[in-house]
Amino acid sequence: MKILVVDDENLVRDSVIQSLESLGFSDIEEAVDGIEALHQIERHRPDLIIADIRMPRMDGIELLAKLKQMNDETFFVLLSGYDLFEYVQTALDLGALSYLLKPVSARQLEVVIHKLKKKLNQQSRFHESNLLMKIKMNQGISSMRRHFIEELVTQKSNSENYLRHQFHELEISFVHRSFCVLSISLDRYIVLVERFSPNEISLIKYGIENIAGEIFMNRGFFSFAFDLEDGLGLLVNFPDEDPNADMSPIMKPCIEIKDSILKFLQHEVTIGIGTTTTDFFNLIHSYETSKRALSQRLIRGGNCVIPFENPDVRREKFKVLSFQIEQEMLSAFEKCEQEAAMNIVKELYTPFFSLDFVDRASLLKLNFQIILLIHKILERLDVAPMALLGDELTLYEEVNQRTYIDEIIGWFHETLKISFEALQQAREKGNKRIVEKARRYIHENYAKELSLESVAEHIHLTPTYFSSIFKKEMNGNFVDYVSNYRIEKAKELLRAGIHNVNVTAAMVGFNNVKYFYKVFKKRTGYTPSEYKDI
Numbered sequence: 052m053k054i055l056v057v058d059d060e061n062l063v064r065d066s067v068i069q070s071l072e073s074l075g076f077s078d079i080e081e082a083v084d085g086i087e088a089l090h091q092i093e094r095h096r097p098d099l100i101i102a103d104i105r106m107p108r109m110d111g112i113e114l115l116a117k118l119k120q121m122n123d124e125t126f127f128v129l130l131s132g133y134d135l136f137e138y139v140q141t142a143l144d145l146g147a148l149s150y151l152l153k154p155v156s157a158r159q160l161e162v163v164i165h166k167l168k169k170k171l172n173q174q175s176r177f178h179e180s181n182l183l184m185k186i187k188m189n190q191g192i193s194s195m196r197r198h199f200i201e202e203l204v205t206q207k208s209n210s211e212n213y214l215r216h217q218f219h220e221l222e223i224s225f226v227h228r229s230f231c232v233l234s235i236s237l238d239r240y241i242v243l244v245e246r247f248s249p250n251e252i253s254l255i256k257y258g259i260e261n262i263a264g265e266i267f268m269n270r271g272f273f274s275f276a277f278d279l280e281d282g283l284g285l286l287v288n289f290p291d292e293d294p295n296a297d298m299s300p301i302m303k304p305c306i307e308i309k310d311s312i313l314k315f316l317q318h319e320v321t322i323g324i325g326t327t328t329t330d331f332f333n334l335i336h337s338y339e340t341s342k343r344a345l346s347q348r349l350i351r352g353g354n355c356v357i358p359f360e361n362p363d364v365r366r367e368k369f370k371v372l373s374f375q376i377e378q379e380m381l382s383a384f385e386k387c388e389q390e391a392a393m394n395i396v397k398e399l400y401t402p403f404f405s406l407d408f409v410d411r412a413s414l415l416k417l418n419f420q421i422i423l424l425i426h427k428i429l430e431r432l433d434v435a436p437m438a439l440l441g442d443e444l445t446l447y448e449e450v451n452q453r454t455y456i457d458e459i460i461g462w463f464h465e466t467l468k469i470s471f472e473a474l475q476q477a478r479e480k481g482n483k484r485i486v487e488k489a490r491r492y493i494h495e496n497y498a499k500e501l502s503l504e505s506v507a508e509h510i511h512l513t514p515t516y517f518s519s520i521f522k523k524e525m526n527g528n529f530v531d532y533v534s535n536y537r538i539e540k541a542k543e544l545l546r547a548g549i550h551n552v553n554v555t556a557a558m559v560g561f562n563n564v565k566y567f568y569k570v571f572k573k574r575t576g577y578t579p580s581e582y583k584d585i
Contacts (some may be wrong), residue, residue, distance in 0.1 A: 053095055056081045057088040057102035057111065058130065063153065067101060067130075070157035074164065085109025089117065097125060099148075099167060101160075104131040104138060112138075115145045126167050130155060139419065139444060150444045159437055166445065180249040196221050200286050201277035204232050206335040214331060225288045226273060231301050232325040232337040233285040234345045235259060235308075237318060238353035240281035241452045258316050259283050263308045270304055282320065284341075286334070292327065299327065305356045319354040321345060326359055346411050349456045350404055372399075372420045384428045385516040387478065389471040396421060396463045400456055414459075415451060421463065422446045429470060431511050433485075434477045440466060485510060486524040489517070490532075497537050498560050503529050537561065538574045545583040552579040 054076055058064045064081050071079055080095050082088040084106045092100070100118075102111035109117075111129050118125060126148045131138055133152075142150045148170065149163045199217050201207075218224065237243055243252065260276045260283055267274045273288040289300055305322045312320050323345030325337035340359040347357050376395065383392040399417060422443050429436040440446060446466070453459045488510050493501060506529070507517035521529050537559040544555045553564055556579070561567035571579050 052076060052099065053078045053097040054080070055088060055091055055095065055097040055100045055102075057083075057085065057100065057106070057114065059083050059103065059106045063103065063130070067155055067160070070155065070160050073157050074161055085111065085114035085117070088114055092118070092123070092125065099126045099128065099164075101128045101130065104129050104133075112141055112145070115142070115147060119145055126170065128163055139447065140415075143444070143447075147444075149442055151442065156437075158435075159442065162437060162442060162445075192221060196223060196275065197277055199223075200275045201284070203331065204277065204284065204286055204334045204338040206332070223275070227288050227290050228329045229289050229291050229327050230329065230331075230334060230337065231287045231289065231299075231327050232334060232341045233263075233287060233301075233305065234279060234282070234323040234325070234338075234341040235263070235285065236279070236282040236321050236323070236345055236348070238321055238348075239319075239454055241454075243318075255316060255318060256283050259312055259320065262311045262315065266304050266307050266311065272304065284338070299324070299358065301327075302356065302358065309354065309356055313354065321348045321353050322356045323347075324356065324358040348454060349411075349414065352455060352457075372424060377424060380424055381428050381431070381513070384432060384471075384474065385513060387471060387475055389467055392467050392471070393464055396467070397460060400460055403456055414456075415447075418450045418459065419443075419447050422450070425466065425470060429474070432474060432477070433481055433511075434470070434473050436470075439469065439473050482520050482524055485512070485517075486521055489521060493533055493536060497533065497540060498558055500562075501533055501560065533560075534570055535574065538571055541567075541571060541579065542575070542582065545579060548583065552583070555579065 054071060056064050056067050056071075056079060058067070058081075064083075068079055068081065080091050080097065082091050085102070086108045088100070088102065088109075091097070100114075102114055104111040111131075115127050115129070118127070127146070128149045128151060129138070129142045129147050130151050130153055139150050148167060151159055151163070199221055203214070237255065243255075247255070256278075263283070263285055264274050264276075267287060267289075271290070275286045275288075277284045277286070287301060292300055301324055305324060309320055309322055312318060323341040323343070325339070325341030325344065328334060328337050344357045344359040348355070351357060376399070380392060380395050383389075383395065399421065403414065426436040426440075426443055426446075429439065450459055450462050453462055489506050492506055492509050503518055504514050507514040510517065512520075518529055521532070525532055541555050541559045541561075544550055544558060545552075550558065552567075556562075556564050556567035561570070568578055571577070571582070575582060577585070
């Protein structure tokens with residue numbers, strides 16, 4: 052595998068290259084910015100590019116965008132010292148394989164390489180099946196019609212002359228004035244893809260198309276199919292709506308289609324109904340609103356028909372997780388209270404159930420913020436989240452594959468379960484290591500001002516949590532331990548006879564000599580002066 056590492060910092064480049072070499076890769080090139088990287092790409096054609104987001108002349112995002120413009124399908128990993136959502140979303144939109152925060156470890160790169168190999172295998176299988184499907188679909192006028200209908204509803208071409216020419220060439224004519232676009236989505240499509248082969252999925256979609264076509268034809272409607280990744284799109288031509296009717300004429304046949312698909316194909320679908328139009332150039336709005344209607348499956352559940360409704364009533368903008376929520380989640384982790392953590396997650400999603408319209412962008416941001424929070428807390432508690440759960444980008448992609456909000460909550464339930472099990476195991480093994488680290492810090496800094504808070508901060512724990520661990524492992528509290536250690540050091544100095552009592556007190560961290568006398572007497576039974584003369 053050929054790899055190109057792009058970063059303007061020599062130390063970062065060298066570190067990444069060393070990590071890659073430790074994983075057995077040798078064909079590695081390097082560049083200092085995006086401009087130099089483009090020349091390297093042209094010469095060496097790498098399989099993987101690892102590039103920093105921020106670089107002079109041309110940064111990583113610009114380089115990735117440039118490659119996308121060139122239709123270059125090289126896999127891309129972005130590096131950054133920042134975990135901003137905007138960077139991650141931009142990286143995803145541009146097709147990045149992963150997004151890693153500096154400093155990058157060999158383990159992180161190993162996870163990315165594993166993901167790359169998996170993608171390459173999937174891509175290979177996808178290209179083979181896609182090629183076969185394209186060959187079949189390109190046979191005959193029906194496949195050409197299918198492609199044109201997709202162009203029509205997505206407005207890939209807006210030339211009236213072109214449309215008229217295609218209508219004539221493909222022998223397409225419309226009887227009625229009204230049009231509507233439907234998005235028919237197979238519920239739990241991700242699960243179906245895992246259970247069925249691509250050919251079997253194609254047969255299911257073919258069955259959906261036949262059922263819908265027959266039902267519409269029986270009502271005097273005309274339907275024209277086009278492909279959607281998770282189902283089927285239909286452009287429906289039907290008689291004008293009756294202004295006195297209690298529902299759109301498209302609603303009843305859609306319900307019949309849904310029920311027939313379940314009856315004859317044993318698969319549940321959700322149908323999003325777009326707005327009605329009489330203008331070809333407004334079909335894109337009907338298509339987009341059908342997809343937006345379909346997004347309401349998140350809260351309504353599957354196996355239903357959802358007409359688009361203008362979401363003017365109740366709608367909330369996404370809010371970044373508050374400091375209070377972060378502290379509550381941290382407290383739940385520190386106390387190993389999985390149920391409390393899960394209740395926090397449920398509360399965060401509860402507002403979505405009371406909205407008339409779910410803004411998917413807000414939902415995705417919330418998903419990402421919770422993932423970041425879990426990652427951050429696990430790192431703080433010395434449980435490696437990358438090794439346990441995977442990188443943030445992979446988790447973000449996984450949770451976004453869920454169809455309903457209940458499934459998203461269920462996904463977080465499993466993620467928290469894994470996290471708390473690992474945390475419990477790590478805690479049983481790690482308490483001694485934590486206390487040893489604290490003791491080492493005390494031994495090295497006993498002459499300075501020490502407090503429970505300062506030591507807890509040094510080892511990245513809250514004072515309360517650190518105090519409970521320390522007391523459990525040492526069979527005594529923090530203050531007594533520090534005092535005893537200082538007194539032992541004072542005894543050593545006094546026995547050496549080099550310094551007077553005042554200097555000795557200061558050297559072991561006592562700023563108040565009277566207090567030093569009091570503590571020393573309490574711990575040893577002697578005053579410092581008496582002990583020095585023994």
